[in-house]
Amino acid sequence: MPLSAPPLGLYVHIPWCVRKCPYCDFNSHASAESLPEAAYVDALLADLDLDAPRIGSRGLETVFIGGGTPSLFSPAAIARLLTGISERLACAPDMEVTLEANPGTLETGKFEGFRLAGVNRLSIGVQSFDNAGLEQLGRIHGADAAIAAAHQAKACGFERLNLDLMFGLPGQSLGNALADINTAIALQPSHLSFYQLTLEPNTLFHEHPPSLPEDERIWEMQQACRQALISAGFGQYEVSAWARNGDHCRHNLNYWQFGDYLGIGAGAHGKLTDPATGRISRYWRIKHPRTYLAAAGATGTVGGESAVSEAELPFEFLMNHLRLRAGFTLPLFEARTGLSVECLDEPLRQCIGEGLLEQDGNRIYCTDRGWNFLDNVLEMLM
Template sequence: MSSPATATPTTLNVPLSLYIHIPWCVRKCPYCDFNSHEQKDTLPEQAYISAMLEDLDQDLAFIQGRELQSIFIGGGTPSLFSPEAYQRLLTELQHRIRFAPDIEITLEANPGTVEQSHFNGYRESGINRLSIGVQSFDPSQLQKLGRIHDSDDALRAISCAQKAGFSNFNVDLMHGLNNQSQAEAVQDINLAINAGAPHISWYQLTIEPNTEFYKRPPRLPLETDMHRIQNAGSQALSDAGFQRYEVSAYAKAGHQSRHNLNYWQFGDYLAIGAGAHGKITQENGQIIRYQKTRKPEDYLSRSPSRSSKIDTIAADDLPLEFMMNALRLRQGFSAELFEQRTNLSWQVIADTISRLTNTSLLMVDQDKYAPTHRGYDMLDSILAEFLPD
């Protein structure tokens, strides 16, 4: 890979999103390595929202005149907060940042923590997309995953969301679960499809450090069985009219997650909430990453700044940082996007791209570069080509 050459900064052309982290949950799942904490007392909704708004006020310079394209409220379990809390939060956000007219605002909701009135209230507050954390419809798998809902709760949550007017929502599903068969994995998909989900995130269970599953691993399917499950599930989704637009994301036409697309296309995103991560392109073309303090009690008490870590991404690291996101997309990326989002010249990676294309790991279609079918199976090898010298 060549030495980085800087292109003309195009900061204002980088779209801007906002990630909001709600760190509390009813119970910590054994596979979860996110910054989540079991709810022990009454949630400090209003105090936490005040803290997040004060936090954002310290970062307003990052906006640089842009408007928000999307908001994603994740966790933890964001649906533990009331609709009234989100009404206040979104109203206050609009006093600080312009919202795009077609802004996408997503809330993660777990079955078992919401009821019809809450879904109605979320919709009225301005939230227009949900991500429902089902994970599986199989009662035995739900129990092993430590989920607090059952299959009826999951189907009821999807139905309640639709009755509240949510036509745009995602259903989160896992595969490669404890002793899971191919038929069982595909059955989960079919139940989500039949329930009317227009977007399905279908991802393989991975065992992460600092989780209960890491200490006591479940019995996962063999690698060959995993491959068959992946192929069968992808085929079932394709047959039902879903497009696989990212490694683990499948959507019907018009239902791709705009917020996640911004991540994968190396856009910018503000971050508020305990442990939230942000990425911002500065006026000088440099790109920074920052993180908020992780513990909820620290986040609530620190004032006014709650940023615990800020790093500038070195120019040598930018090609890899970009590729770790962009190569997940089926549609690929253009040379123009690479230059716009990294402020580097295409010549920095031109030889590497040519080599990967010649070895059939990348393909070119209408000036966009994307992994081939073989390349998707070798993403780690592709990414290694973009490591700094």
């Protein structure tokens, strides 16, 4: 069955932070006093020169600059990066450009500079508005700085604003969690990322676990905060993503809908579909910034690449799509994987029979029960 070329995004990884948070398993590194901004932007654009031939004339619909802490870079560096991207790739007129920011790295004037550079969506890593909670998480900002950052972003014209919040924090009570969510709602962001703290391997928290609330308390927090968000006009469109007035993150939606994306920067990952050969591949860059910079401009920045096998395709597609409230359509499964939906017939029938999935015409989506046991649903579908 022929494949179609899905929408295309670009992920840019900037790996430096002021310090490494104890819960973070991302490719991030404590920064030196002076960052190699110019050399790193040169390396990013060299990556893009290497990748551009693989996508031909396909247009770019989203850019996401993540980290690390991208707001450590100057607006001038971000402007040069975005100008270089537009010079190398065909960019959609309404291209979404997101930049992640940490409240502890933002001095007056930076937000305005990022907006003038071409960033039109800002994502601020708040995590909590409770100073004791922030200290336990190893964050470098306090509650006042987080609130001030949100106000500055709105004042500078960022209508599309995401706030990152976590729940289930060490020592957190239901009242603390609700206070966090109500403070976030009062700041009037267009989007909230709201997710549970998990102890990931290769983190300080995994090695030395903090005392977390019991599962029952965490469930109460999640449900109470969920109701507060619904009452405030937010809709949950993905497991950890909430939006007002349909202001979904288009870049992340492309991930969840099994779209394509280029990945540039230390440790960045990409996924590309070749309709001509039917090949879907994933690739990744060298992780350590020093090694990455030393290989800039050469194919050596690619740490590896692998094709997604036919056996893996259903899981790759479903594990992302079923995170979405809307689920997926059967024709889209065939268009993105090149497989017949017949391979899903029996497991879909079983999941629907057990009340984990629902079918509405060609659309398949999780029930509330299925969403709460998504890992089990995916196991059954495989």
